[in-house]
Amino acid sequence: MTTMERYRHLNIKLTPQRIAILGYLDGNKSHPSAEDIYKSVSREFPTMSFATVYNTLEALKNKEQILELKIDPSKKRYDPDTTPHHHLICTGCRSIVDIYKNFNLDLSEDLTDGFDVTGSHIEFFGKCSTCR
Amino acid sequence: MTTMERYRHLNIKLTPQRIAILGYLDGNKSHPSAEDIYKSVSREFPTMSFATVYNTLEALKNKEQILELKIDPSKKRYDPDTTPHHHLICTGCRSIVDIYKNFNLDLSEDLTDGFDVTGSHIEFFGKCSTCR
């Protein structure tokens, strides 16, 4: 199933603007912010507005097609890769590398204070080769 | 060494406002936001300003007396507990529980893309007993 076929099954309206945003996100490993997306897609759609970018991101988030990352303290970043993985963040330039590795993160019940634990995500910190 | 003794050794000026903020943070497990701190300390110092709260938090962060948490997408939260630990976040009410457990999170070099890895932090997600 191609990416566009997949989106047609989501019951979200596929406007030209949304298709452009989806095209920008498809396979994108840069973990872009809303502004990154806006800037890039604006070239093709000069009238594109932030509202449309945020609206589309919200729709994709609700359909679990993207993840909202809280890695950057000043703005949200988005990840079109929804397969389970972790992130390694450069404390210098804020670049992000995906970490595909399974860790055993089981918590015994005496640690969880009655929570029902449903997921986890590891942030690794470091310096990239450029910033080092 | 008491908390205040510890702070006197940090070379930050201890004004009454800062002492009030430090008092609020001392032993605080609620992971408060700047606004939480402002609201609470304002009762004692009606002229307290956000600038002072943020200034103090910045100073404490630089002296590694507090951690800035990016757990909440809408605002920063602060943790006066700087001992290594992880966090379990309720996806309903955003309450946070500390997780004191050591995990083996070693990364082989082929995963780190030349990064020098210096630290890590796990976010666990779940529902607290109230929200469940």
Added chain:
DNA sequence: CTGGCTGCAAATCTTTTGCATCCTG
């Protein structure tokens, strides 16, 4: 056709900054 989407602007929320004054060390 019609309900959801778009674009624009205004509003909101968090955080930062400029600056005159104050006060800790």
Added chain:
DNA sequence: CAGGATGCAAAAGATTTGCAGCCAG
């Protein structure tokens, strides 16, 4: 008594919202 801290207000960024018109399904 000097340099950092305070308080206030204004500015800056990111995100959200209101609304009139538009268009995909």
